[in-house]
Amino acid sequence: MGExxxxxxxxxxxxxxxxxxxxxxxxxxGFSYQVTPYREGGVNxxxxxxxxxxxYDNVRLSRPVDSDSWLVSLWLTANLIKIVPQTMxxxxxxxAGNEVTTWNLAGVVPVKWTGPSLDVMGxxxxxxxxxxxxxxxxxxxxxxxxxxxxxxxxxxx
Numbered sequence: 001m002g003e004x005x006x007x008x009x010x011x012x013x014x015x016x017x018x019x020x021x022x023x024x025x026x027x028x029x030g031f032s033y034q035v036t037p038y039r040e041g042g043v044n045x046x047x048x049x050x051x052x053x054x055x056y057d058n059v060r061l062s063r064p065v066d067s068d069s070w071l072v073s074l075w076l077t078a079n080l081i082k083i084v085p086q087t088m089x090x091x092x093x094x095x096a097g098n099e100v101t102t103w104n105l106a107g108v109v110p111v112k113w114t115g116p117s118l119d120v121m122g123x124x125x126x127x128x129x130x131x132x133x134x135x136x137x138x139x140x141x142x143x144x145x146x147x148x149x150x151x152x153x154x155x156x157x
């Protein structure tokens with residue numbers, strides 16, 4: 001059994017080559033199915049559930065403003081010129097910087113960026129938040145890695 005993902009940071013890249021730096025918090029990584037109940041005529045013991053399309057939540061990445069903030073600014077500026085859906089990898093890193101697992105999101109587009117609150121009287125860490133929408137998840141982090149490992153060991157499913 002592997003070690004639990006007590007990661008402190010998350011490394012993000014676009015299309016495997018464009019770094020977006022490291023992030024300290026990721027929210028919204030998930031999906032749900034639309035479920036429609038359907039009662040068949042003459043069947044009173046249960047209600048069938050028709051599983052509809054999957055819906056992916058927007059992902060919000062947050063971190064303190066640092067020397068990598070310009071990478072996000074550069075990516076956002078490129079998307080202001082022309083929005084092109086891309087692939088984003090979010091990799092959980094342990095405290096030693098080793099990769100724990102990776103989630104790959106396809107069809108990623110930025111939908112919101114929030115910069116720090118600028119207050120010289122405040123005593124808070126300046127943070128930035130990037131929100132992205134995506135079309136689908138390719139591999140499900142640890143689950144995707146486990147399935148890939150099982151397929152390798154068994155020669156397929």
